[in-house]
Amino acid sequence: MGIEIKMPALSPTMEEGTLAKWLVKEGDEVRSGDILAEIETDKATMEFEAVDEGKIGQIMVAEGTEGVKVGTVIATMAADGAGEGGETAQAPKAAESAPPAAPEAAPAPRKAESGTSKLATEAKATVKDPALPEGTEYIKTTVREALRDAMAEEMRRDERVFVMGEEVAEYQGAYKVTQGLLEEFGDRRVIDTPITEYGFAGIGAGAAMGGLKPIVEFMTFNFAMQAIDHIINSAAKTNYMSGGQMRCPIVFRGPNGAASRVAAQHSQNYGPWYASVPGLIVIAPYDSADAKGLLKAAIRSDDPVVFLENELVYGRSFDVPKVDDYVLPIGKARIVREGKDVTLVSYSIGVGVALEAAEALAGEGIDAEVIDLRTLRPLDTATVLESLKKTNRLVVVEEGWPVCSIASEIAAVVMEQGFDDLDAPVLRVTNEDVPLPYAANLEKAALIDAARVVAAAKKVCYR
Amino acid sequence: MAKPTTPRPSRAKAKAAAPAAGADHNRPRPDTPKDYKATKEELLEFYRQMVLIRRFEEKAGQLYGLGLIGGFCHLYIGQEAVAVGIQSALQPGKDSVITGYRDHGHMLAYGIDPNVIMAELTGREAGISRGKGGSMHMFSVEHKFYGGHGIVGAQVSLGAGLGFAHKYNNDGGVCVAYFGDGAANQGQVYESFNMAELWKLPIIFVIENNQYAMGTSVNRSSAEDQLYRRGESFRIPGIQVNGMDVLAVRGATEEALKWVQAGNGPILLEMKTYRYRGHSMSDPAKYRSREEVQSMREKSDPIEGVKKYLADLGVLEDELKKIDQDIRKIVSDAADFAETSPEPELHDLYTDVLVEQY
Numbered sequence: 001m002g003i004e005i006k007m008p009a010l011s012p013t014m015e016e017g018t019l020a021k022w023l024v025k026e027g028d029e030v031r032s033g034d035i036l037a038e039i040e041t042d043k044a045t046m047e048f049e050a051v052d053e054g055k056i057g058q059i060m061v062a063e064g065t066e067g068v069k070v071g072t073v074i075a076t077m078a079a080d081g082a083g084e085g086g087e088t089a090q091a092p093k094a095a096e097s098a099p100p101a102a103p104e105a106a107p108a109p110r111k112a113e114s115g116t117s118k119l120a121t122e123a124k125a126t127v128k129d130p131a132l133p134e135g136t137e138y139i140k141t142t143v144r145e146a147l148r149d150a151m152a153e154e155m156r157r158d159e160r161v162f163v164m165g166e167e168v169a170e171y172q173g174a175y176k177v178t179q180g181l182l183e184e185f186g187d188r189r190v191i192d193t194p195i196t197e198y199g200f201a202g203i204g205a206g207a208a209m210g211g212l213k214p215i216v217e218f219m220t221f222n223f224a225m226q227a228i229d230h231i232i233n234s235a236a237k238t239n240y241m242s243g244g245q246m247r248c249p250i251v252f253r254g255p256n257g258a259a260s261r262v263a264a265q266h267s268q269n270y271g272p273w274y275a276s277v278p279g280l281i282v283i284a285p286y287d288s289a290d291a292k293g294l295l296k297a298a299i300r301s302d303d304p305v306v307f308l309e310n311e312l313v314y315g316r317s318f319d320v321p322k323v324d325d326y327v328l329p330i331g332k333a334r335i336v337r338e339g340k341d342v343t344l345v346s347y348s349i350g351v352g353v354a355l356e357a358a359e360a361l362a363g364e365g366i367d368a369e370v371i372d373l374r375t376l377r378p379l380d381t382a383t384v385l386e387s388l389k390k391t392n393r394l395v396v397v398e399e400g401w402p403v404c405s406i407a408s409e410i411a412a413v414v415m416e417q418g419f420d421d422l423d424a425p426v427l428r429v430t431n432e433d434v435p436l437p438y439a440a441n442l443e444k445a446a447l448i449d450a451a452r453v454v455a456a457a458k459k460v461c462y463r
Numbered sequence: 464m465a466k467p468t469t470p471r472p473s474r475a476k477a478k479a480a481a482p483a484a485g486a487d488h489n490r491p492r493p494d495t496p497k498d499y500k501a502t503k504e505e506l507l508e509f510y511r512q513m514v515l516i517r518r519f520e521e522k523a524g525q526l527y528g529l530g531l532i533g534g535f536c537h538l539y540i541g542q543e544a545v546a547v548g549i550q551s552a553l554q555p556g557k558d559s560v561i562t563g564y565r566d567h568g569h570m571l572a573y574g575i576d577p578n579v580i581m582a583e584l585t586g587r588e589a590g591i592s593r594g595k596g597g598s599m600h601m602f603s604v605e606h607k608f609y610g611g612h613g614i615v616g617a618q619v620s621l622g623a624g625l626g627f628a629h630k631y632n633n634d635g636g637v638c639v640a641y642f643g644d645g646a647a648n649q650g651q652v653y654e655s656f657n658m659a660e661l662w663k664l665p666i667i668f669v670i671e672n673n674q675y676a677m678g679t680s681v682n683r684s685s686a687e688d689q690l691y692r693r694g695e696s697f698r699i700p701g702i703q704v705n706g707m708d709v710l711a712v713r714g715a716t717e718e719a720l721k722w723v724q725a726g727n728g729p730i731l732l733e734m735k736t737y738r739y740r741g742h743s744m745s746d747p748a749k750y751r752s753r754e755e756v757q758s759m760r761e762k763s764d765p766i767e768g769v770k771k772y773l774a775d776l777g778v779l780e781d782e783l784k785k786i787d788q789d790i791r792k793i794v795s796d797a798a799d800f801a802e803t804s805p806e807p808e809l810h811d812l813y814t815d816v817l818v819e820q821y
Contacts, residue, residue, distance in 0.1 A: 162631070188631070194661070199620050199654025206624020209609055210559065212631060233614050234621055242602040243593030244815035246609065278816050302818035331821035378821050 003052050005075040007061075007068045010039060010046045012260040013116075013312060017041045018066045019074060028056045030077070037063070037074070042144075042315040043176045054078050115444030116260040119399060120312040123355035125287060125336035125372070129321065129328075138319035146288035146320055147177050147253075147309065150295035151215060153325070155185055158213060161299055164191040164200060165217030165254075174219045175255060175314055201227030201252070205234040208250040208304070215299060218254035221270045221308060227252075228273075235304035236279030251298045253307035256284070257349060257399050258447060260312065264435035269400030271347065274306040275376040275409070281330055282377040284308040286351035288318035290374055293328030301330065308376075310349045333380035335387070339369035342457045343387040345410055346397035347373040350448065354397045357453035364454075366461055376406055384410060385418045392423040393460040397453050402430040424460040429453050492700050493722040493730060499548075499713035503776050509551065509709045510769045511786050513543040516568045517766060518794045519577055520740075523567065523584055527744045531802060532584045536598045539568030541739040544765035545671050546572040548712025549639060552720060557634070559607040561622040562641035564599035565671075566611045569641065573606050577793055581801035589804040593811060607636075616649030618642060619668065623655040626666035626729070637723050638666045645676025647690050656697040656729070663728035667719045668694070670733045671706065677742040678750040691733035699729050706734030707763040710772070737763065 007017065018040040024030055030050045037048045057076035061068055068074065128136075141149070155161045162185075167174045169182040169192040182190040193200040197218065204216040218224040224231065235248045258267040274282045281303050285291045291309070298305040320326070336351060337358050344354040351372045358368035369387050373380065388394050394414060396407035407428035414426050432446040501509065520538040527536050539546070542565075550572040553560070562569050570580050575591070583590030584598050591601050592611075601611040609625060612618040622640025629636040646652060647670050659666055670690045674681055682688045691701030700722070704715040712734060719730045737759045741748040748756075770783065 191662075194654075194657060196654040196657065198651045199623075199658055202617060202620020202651060202655065203624040203627055203658060206561070206609075206621035206626075207628045207631070208624070209621065210625040210628030212628050229614060229617065230620065234612070234617055238602075238610070239818060240815050241592060241596040241600040242604075242610070242815075243591070243595055244818075245592070245604050246602045247818055249818075281817070281821070329821070375821075 002057055003054065003077045004073045005036065005077055007070050007072045007074050008039070008048055009070045010041050010048075011043055012114075012262055013315070014041045014070060016067050016069045019061050019063055019068050020045055022059060022063045024056050026056050026059055030054065030056060052077060112261075112440035113444070114260040114440055115447040116258055116312055118444070118449040119258070119349050119353060119447060120316065121352040121356045121450070122316070123352040123359070124318060125334075125355070127335055127338060129289065129334070132321050132323070137322040139322050140317045141288045141292075141320040142315055142317050143288045143291050143309070144175070144177055144314040146292035147295055148179055148181065150292045150299070151178070152181060152184060154296055154299040155181070155189060158299075160211065160213040161215065162189040162191065162212065163215045163217060164193055164204060166193055166195055166219050168192060168217050173217070175311060177309075177314070178217065197223050197226040198230065201230040202234065204250055204252075205230045205248055205304075208235070208248045209238065209246055213249050213299060215251045215253060218252065220259070220266060220311070221254055221256040222266050222268055224252065224254070224270070231274070231280070231304070231306065232277055236277050239303070240279055247302050248304045249302045251295075251305045251307055253295070253298075254309060255311035255314070256308035257310050258312075258431070258436055261438060261440065261443065263438040267436040269348075269398070271308055271376050271400060272405045272409070274308075275379070275406060277377070279304070280377060281305040281375070282308065283330065283375050284348040285374055286313065286348055286372050288316075289320045289326070290328065290334070290372070292320055293326045294330065294374060296325075296327045297330050300327065308348060313349055313352070331375045331378045331380055333371050333373045333375070333383040335369060335383070336372045337368070337370040339367040339391070341367045341391055342393040342395065342461055343369045343371060343384070343391045344395050344397055344453065344457065345371045345373065345384055347376060347406065348399065350397045350399045353399070353448055353450050354453055356450040357397070357457065360450060360454050361457055364458070364463070366457060366463065368457060373406070379409065379413075381413045381417065384413070385421070388414060388418045388421045392421055393457075394422070394426045395453065395456045395460060396426065396428050397448060398428065398430045399448055400431055402428055402433050405430055424462065427456040427460055429456050490698065491727070493702065493718050496702060496704070496711075496715040496718035498708070498710040499717065501710060501713070501772075503773070503778065505551070506769060506773055506776065507778070507786070509547050510766070510773060510783065511790065512547045512572055513709070513766050513769065514787060515577070515790050515793065516543045516546070516571050518790050519571060519581070519797065520567060522794045522798050523581070524740070524744065526585065526798060526801070532598070533586070534597055535564065536584065536744045537565040537742065538738070538740045538744070539565055541759070541765070542671060542673055542706065542736045543568060544709040544712050544768070545669070545706045545734045545736055548709040549669065549716045552713055552716040553637075553639065556607065557636045559609055559625045559629070559636060559638045560641070561609040561618045561625060561638065562611065563615065563618050563643060563646060564611070564613050565643070566599070566601055570601060570603065570608060573603070573608050575603050575606060575608065577797040578800040581797040582804050585801040585804070586806065587801060587804035588807045588811070589800070593815075594807045595811070595815070616642060616646040616651050619646065619649070619652045620655045622668075623659045623664055623666060626659060626664035627662070629665050630662070635724075636665065637720060638664075639669060640666060641669045641671055643676060644670060644672040644674065644681050644685070644690060645679070647693060648676075648684060653697070656694055656699055659729040660694075660697045660699050663726060665723045666729045667716070667723060668699070668729060668731045670731065671736055672733055673736050673738040675738070675742065675750065677746065678748075680750070689733075691731060694729070694731040699731050701731040701733060703733045703735065706736035707765045708768055709765060
């Protein structure tokens, strides 16, 4: 009987893909391990292998089809006739996956839904950058492309800028952020390193002290813990310790925060850690325009910058203004949605959650203002306090742990400098205070979502 | 485990091109270095610099005892031939240098003004780091001296980065990264060896093996205690050098520079040396005997060694006495300067955290 071949999930974050090419046609006999098709994910083109043996029945999705959701049936396969030689083991397995009685009625396996699915929202800022002139054209760009464009533009502009890290060159980036850079700039300026974070963070910092402007990519910031000594002791403190003689203009960048179903060692937000260190600049953008404008500013800065990206938003598209040299100021928060009843403060992926919550709150008659901090050090407290004056209520939304967090810091600043403007205590909506678990339900329970933000906002509005 | 330690720097002849068992014998290797043939003037200059370091460090020790210098203070006494011999072979303004926290001697060998070094030790505004770095964190970008780093081993990766910058800029410079026998056991040293050889970076790794990582002798901490072999598995050739003899040091440095400048990538020099004082000022040095130290001072002292070379060339004791007097004056002036200079203004607390304003 028939086996359904479904669009596979080829990465932890893949939700859909392009069926680039079929390598088999209807009626072909395939053996387990044969390549059936090439599938393009947001990161790479992957080969899709047959698991079962048999004859290709019908091809349901034509090659070149984009946006094929994971789990969609893309072809059917007739199972091999059982009982031939050593093939017997195959028969029960095939029967199990497709009971002959009623194949349509076979219960679909319950797909484990990651807790991160509620993090990566489609929410977009409703307020454009006021610094841009009326009539500016915008181009839809993924965060991934925006980051790449920022690096490419700065590398064209300044010969001292180079990129180093694991898989940044020939592999085109573990998350494809450095795609195409090797081709344009060559292996002198786009450098694959061995897996040796402490070493290459030190080499990067030393090269910066020697007058270059390195961009050091960490495959994720989880691995930067191996290198944190150089980020803090070498890069952040040298200018001060040398009485202003020796600079270290370097950008440490890469994905930060929870990814999808990768558990505790690969899911942590380091924003508060780095933001506590004098001598560092810490940037954590949400959308493509900020990713581009702030990464360009980070590369130009004469100070060491920790630039925290988020894997879950790499593939999201946002408008990026079509201007020649889009550089944003470091240290300036941005109001991404205006409102008068309550202020929601967030950064990075939390901004999407806050925007989604604001939308839901609007439905309940609560007009929320959303602030994207964008830079975590120096923190733009003025924008937060200004908004508080208007709304008198504040909730901080942070995809990260609660203790000693950016949320804690904002709460302290508001206590010290905005106490008289508060009509309710500041509330923090953060992840649960546990290492991030693997199990889908637990992961979901551990991470922030819009519902929790809505509940907190209603609480401070006494609704 | 209580093996007596018997440091043998005085007998350690330069062992070059002695590959570890199993190494590829067909690989090209640097030549066995020869002792440098110094002119009388050069020898006098070596003598002058080494005495300057010795007297400066003795004075720093005194000031520490008086409470004028605080925190950690690591003296270079006994190791003078290493910094002086190596620096003398480098091209100022072209080659770069980086080291750990035992950095006073290197700066003096580089010709940096003793006044601003001593004033940094006393934490004064006029100090080379404006009083904010102290003994372990001194820098002179102008002299291409990149510190002065307090984290054991960090300077090795940073030095590889400086070597990377030389290569990237194609400026013909070589980086010399100094570290101790203690740092030689840090993981990042080997990460840096790997990339330095992989990318053929112009860098000379110098292990100043003074026999003790704080209180732990090399043979109590190092499975391979012949540290010049530590680069072998990265194909970095190593040379063991008598670090108590400035001419041996200079000779080995010449050979190392030749190797690196020819585009062969990094090289490792193990300088067998000895520190007469404790690890830092607060170290009672109970881990070695008084006799051991005394024996080193009597048989291998680098300054006495240069004196002998000078005597062979007919330089009279009186001529050296004149140099000694000049140096005592320089050091005493530096101490006065460091004691009388004002401390940093309070507003300096907030300056130079960042370069730019945001």
